[in-house]
Amino acid sequence: MIQDQELAKVVIAKRVALELKDGDIVNLGIGIPTLVANYLPPKVEIFLQSENGILGMGPAPMKGYEHPNLTNAGGSPITFLPGACAFDSSVSFGLIRGGHVDATVLGALQVDEEGHLANWMIPGKMVPGMGGAMDLVTGAKKVIVAMQHVAKGNAPKVIKKCTLPLTSVRRVDLIVTDMAVIEVTEKGLLLKEVAPQTTVEEVVKFTEASLIIPDNVPVMPITL
Amino acid sequence: MKNKVITVEQAIEMIPDGATLMIGGFLGDGTPELLVDGLVRSGKKNFTIIANDTAFPDKGIGKLIVNKLVKKVIVSHIGTNPETQKQMIEGTLEVELVPQGTLAEKVRAGGFGLGGILTPTGVGTVVENGKQKITIDGKEYLVEPALKADFALIKAQKADYYGNLFFNFTARNFNPLMAFAGKVTIVQVEELLPVGGLSPNEIHTPHAVVDYIVRGNAK
Numbered sequence: 001m002i003q004d005q006e007l008a009k010v011v012i013a014k015r016v017a018l019e020l021k022d023g024d025i026v027n028l029g030i031g032i033p034t035l036v037a038n039y040l041p042p043k044v045e046i047f048l049q050s051e052n053g054i055l056g057m058g059p060a061p062m063k064g065y066e067h068p069n070l071t072n073a074g075g076s077p078i079t080f081l082p083g084a085c086a087f088d089s090s091v092s093f094g095l096i097r098g099g100h101v102d103a104t105v106l107g108a109l110q111v112d113e114e115g116h117l118a119n120w121m122i123p124g125k126m127v128p129g130m131g132g133a134m135d136l137v138t139g140a141k142k143v144i145v146a147m148q149h150v151a152k153g154n155a156p157k158v159i160k161k162c163t164l165p166l167t168s169v170r171r172v173d174l175i176v177t178d179m180a181v182i183e184v185t186e187k188g189l190l191l192k193e194v195a196p197q198t199t200v201e202e203v204v205k206f207t208e209a210s211l212i213i214p215d216n217v218p219v220m221p222i223t224l
Numbered sequence: 225m226k227n228k229v230i231t232v233e234q235a236i237e238m239i240p241d242g243a244t245l246m247i248g249g250f251l252g253d254g255t256p257e258l259l260v261d262g263l264v265r266s267g268k269k270n271f272t273i274i275a276n277d278t279a280f281p282d283k284g285i286g287k288l289i290v291n292k293l294v295k296k297v298i299v300s301h302i303g304t305n306p307e308t309q310k311q312m313i314e315g316t317l318e319v320e321l322v323p324q325g326t327l328a329e330k331v332r333a334g335g336f337g338l339g340g341i342l343t344p345t346g347v348g349t350v351v352e353n354g355k356q357k358i359t360i361d362g363k364e365y366l367v368e369p370a371l372k373a374d375f376a377l378i379k380a381q382k383a384d385y386y387g388n389l390f391f392n393f394t395a396r397n398f399n400p401l402m403a404f405a406g407k408v409t410i411v412q413v414e415e416l417l418p419v420g421g422l423s424p425n426e427i428h429t430p431h432a433v434v435d436y437i438v439r440g441n442a443k
Contacts, residue, residue: 051324052250052394068253069381069395075251075280075304086393088400088428089250089276090332093325097345112241127312127321129277130351135325138345169348 001179001198001206007224008148008178011195014039016146016176020046024102025055025095027136030074033074033105033146049101051132053092056084071133084223096132099138104140106133108147108175110162113209115171115184117145118164130167137168149177150197156208158182158189179203181220189210193220228387228437231257235410235438239375242270242295246331246402250276251304252284254395256412257442260287269293271351274331276324276398277301278308292316298371300324323351324443326368328401334368335404335433340369376406380429383413384420388427389432400429405429410436 013035020036024046028034037048037059048057049132051073061067062159066077069120079111080086089134095101117137120130137143151157158175175182180203181193190212194203236259238247249255263271264287271294278299279286279298286305288294296318302308311317322330342365346352355365378399381392389411391399403409416439 050394052253052396054399067393069393071251071253071394073250075253080393086396088391089324089328090401093328094436097325127309127319129299129301129321130323131277131301131303134323134326134349134351135321135345138347139325166349168345174336 001202002195007122009035010039011178011220011222011224012146012176015181015220016144017041018221019142019144019174020044020103022046025049025100027051027096027101027104027140029104029133031107032148033107036105036146049092049095051089051092053087053089054078054080054084055087055095056081060083069192070197087213093132093135099141100137101136101140103142103144104136105144105146106136108145108157110164111158111172111175112147112162113160113189115189116162116169117143117167117172118162119167121165123165133167137172138170142174143170143172143174145172147175147177149179149203154206156189156206159208160210179206182211185212189213189215194216195220196222196224225314227385228435229385229416230436230438232258232262232329232438233438235259236266238270238408239263239268241268243374244272244274246274246371246376246398246406247285247420248275248376248378248397248399248402249279249284250394251396252279252286253285254391254397255279255284256377256438257284258412258438258440259377259410260284261442263288263293264291268380270295272296272298273331274298274326278305278306281307289317296320298322298327300327307412328398330368330371331398331401331405334372335401338370340367342366343368373402373406374408376402376409377412378402378409379412381413382415382417382422383411383437384417384422384431385437386419387411387437388422389413389429389434390422390426391428396428403429403433408435409433410438412438412440414441
């Protein structure tokens with residue numbers, strides 16, 4: 001398994017980036033998902049949507065060029081790309097809930113065997129609120145979880161059944177971690193790929209959920 | 225035609241203790257800071273706030289929380305303001321969390337004369353607790369009642385003297401929705417133009433829903 005935490009994040013971002021197709025409308029969550037935009041394959045151009053009312057978000061501006069009315073859903077300064085549009089929250093969630101967003105990439109606290117995701121609260125400990133996550137998971141065409149495979153103390157995050165409050169009953173489509181790519185299928189969680197420097201045995205050891213493991217599990221097609 | 229332009233002090237004077245306030249903005253972007261600061265100075269309290277979030281301790285709605293002027297918030301997110309969570313745990317602040325898209329539509333419904341909306345968001349989660357469910361074409365929806373407020377405090381970049389509004393970039397967010405849903409809607413504008421100074425095509429919100437205009441921009 002990959003020990004370097006920064007490299008682990010890059011592995012996740014690079015692998016998620018391969019899931020995005022030219023022309024996709026994509027919503028990236030805060031944290032690791034945000035990194036995905038840095039690793040898009042050549043000739044893949046996507047349109048980044050943000051809950052606060054923008055389609056066509058560009059990278060952070062140069063220092064000194066920030067505008068107080070140009071921010072992302074985390075409140076950080078952004079830029080507009082040519083062709084970008086701004087709109088109100090109703091339109092923003094019309095895009096999200098209405099099935100007009102091709103892919104949403106989110107972090108998770110837990111994902112379970114049924115593909116259910118919990119990512120918005122730990123009762124009694126951390127209650128940030130769901131923000132736009134429930135609408136995104138309910139409405140986006142494809143839901144990709146991008147997260148580190150285990151929590152602090154190596155506690156598995158891909159588990160049998162979520163114990164934390166669910167974000168949605170809609171199943172996620174794909175789980176990409178620093179150890180594996182796991183597809184949520186009708187039959188269960190299918191181990192599709194392992195990360196570089198990672199074995200199937202390690203994935204199994206750090207996953208509580210049952211995995212369907214094919215005879216041949218390829219390594220993620222990314223370069224480190 | 226009455227003149228809608230008033231001072232911050234005149235605006236705050238209208239707002240009583242315990243009022244329900246919708247306040248525009250997304251993590252402070254698009255929040256009428258002059259009106260928020262006016263509320264803080266007034267010492268009025270026990271407000272119920274409907275907003276996207278509680279921003280940061282030193283920004284936007286966060287300042288109302290830090291100064292303990294709020295008894296309840298109806299918001300989608302409190303993660304950027306530790307004070308909100310602290311008061312919630314202490315039991316001095318009631319927090320009702322609503323999915324962001326649902327919140328936007330509840331506010332829109334309130335201003336648009338609808339009783340509420342049907343949404344699939346939240347079905348099968350703790351959000352559905354205590355709510356009516358309706359099945360249409362085999363798919364379940366939550367009934368989410370509309371929201372209204374005594375006052376909507378919003379922010380626009382430009383207005384004319386009638387109160388036609390233009391919002392700037394991502395500062396639009398909840399503002400045009402809340403403009404309709406306040407019994408009294410007060411807008412803070414950076415730039416006040418003569419009537420006719422905005423093209424009919426660029427007006428985001430018609431003057432019919434704007435009651436008062438406060439001019440200025442927080443530093």
